[in-house]
Amino acid sequence: DQQVKQNSPSLSVQEGRISILNCDYTNSMFDYFLWYKKYPAEGPTFLISISSIKDKNEDGRFTVFLNKSAKHLSLHIVPSQPGDSAVYFCAVKNSGGSNYKLTFGKGTLLTVNP
């Protein structure tokens, strides 16, 4: 039973356009949400996060949106650059429960074409 779903295994966009990566979760107890980026042969690196008390968090070209009623979050990258090509993992946590544990989605491979 998947608690975190990234329904698009891959996404291809043109350089300069917007990339939108989506993530859905099932448990309303999750209250902290993160995006990680992973290049081949490297470990995931933290990109951006958002707490459930917010609906938007922005960091440069990256913005994460949270829709708690829909249990949906998305990552927007504007403008997309070829160096953004990587696998993006959504991760969620229940800070009040077993707060050590991050639950990851299966990832979306983003390809940004020059």
Place this chain on the structure above:
Amino acid sequence: NAGVTQTPKFRVLKTGQSMTLLCAQDMNHEYMYWYRQDPGMGLRLIHYSVGEGTTAKGEVPDGYNVSRLKKQNFLLGLESAAPSQTSVYFCASSYRQGSSYNSPLHFGNGTRLTVT
């Protein structure tokens, strides 16, 4: 700072052999984790540690053992390797997590293990 360092980077084992994966972090993090990544499965937590001398089971602990004798090191052991343990293993660390404070995980670059 090296961050999180994993050794070895690659290993091939035969079924039934044993091995230990080493993870070292130089960030003075309290929490350490072992994950495995399989195609189409995302990252799954094997074991974790909330401090020196402590370990606990994650989602997929069977077939693995861990030890945290020193704060900076977290070892993952396979006593009798099976083909189902063919995977990429990632170690991660973080500062102490709290109900009002969330510290991102810092990952190593992974160990690719093949069991034949």
